[in-house]
Amino acid sequence: MSETIIQNLRTIQQRIKNACIKSNRDINDVKLLLATKTVDANRIKIAIEKGETLIGENKVQEVKQKYDELKNTSHQKHFIGHLQTNKIKEILKYNVSCIQSLDRISLAEKLQKRLEFEDKTINAFMQVNTSAEESKFGVTPNEAVNLVKELANFDRIHIKGLMTIGLFSADEEKVRTCFKLLKSIQQEIIAKNIPNIEMKELSMGMSGDLEIAIEEGATIVRVGTAIFGERIYPDSYYWNEKIS
Numbered sequence: 001m002s003e004t005i006i007q008n009l010r011t012i013q014q015r016i017k018n019a020c021i022k023s024n025r026d027i028n029d030v031k032l033l034l035a036t037k038t039v040d041a042n043r044i045k046i047a048i049e050k051g052e053t054l055i056g057e058n059k060v061q062e063v064k065q066k067y068d069e070l071k072n073t074s075h076q077k078h079f080i081g082h083l084q085t086n087k088i089k090e091i092l093k094y095n096v097s098c099i100q101s102l103d104r105i106s107l108a109e110k111l112q113k114r115l116e117f118e119d120k121t122i123n124a125f126m127q128v129n130t131s132a133e134e135s136k137f138g139v140t141p142n143e144a145v146n147l148v149k150e151l152a153n154f155d156r157i158h159i160k161g162l163m164t165i166g167l168f169s170a171d172e173e174k175v176r177t178c179f180k181l182l183k184s185i186q187q188e189i190i191a192k193n194i195p196n197i198e199m200k201e202l203s204m205g206m207s208g209d210l211e212i213a214i215e216e217g218a219t220i221v222r223v224g225t226a227i228f229g230e231r232i233y234p235d236s237y238y239w240n241e242k243i244s
Ligand SMILES: *Cc1c(COP(=O)(O)O)cnc(C)c1O
Pocket: 035, 037, 058, 080, 081, 165, 206, 207, 208, 222, 223, 224, 225, 226, 235, 238
């Protein structure tokens, strides 16, 4: 079991490296985030022991379940799933350093309030729905600039970049269009020079499309299946607001 994970990790690192070479990018500018939904703490530890330092969870419940077992290992934790406002208080208990899925003002308002109460700050990415699929969360590309301007008013939330989930399609050019769109939104926001808004990070690319994402400027790729194997639940389970 651990051999498979270690081998898969090597393969992914090589894929990232090859994509960086192909697009003339510095390998140090692309981070690997382990997408660890449904993966138990012991298997996550195998990757952490091999030097991986960034994990991403989709469900507050799973963050909680794995917290004790992972708290003495060296890693950072991002939240990459849909965050319900009634889970904010809970998620802040477990040392999540960045919420990659900030996609609406109501969530930012409640997050800000709670952070003030606890006298904390948090990093966040704004999630953009670049594929126009209804099943995916995220602000629409048209509303992205307006939302980020509003997010700038929340001083406890430090916006560091953008996140998207590309279209699931075998048509590479359609997938690429999503990533190009995220990059262009990033450039548009940078040009506006909004105080309290940093736009360095682009979190895009998964097991099936990380090369395309890196070619289009990803700074974080989020990889699950290609490292830990197939999951039992379909991804819609994780991207559906009604199930939690
Ligand atoms: C599951 C998940 C991933 C990883 O997907 P894989 O295809 O398993 O690599 C990336 N991002 C998000 C938001 C996810 O939910």
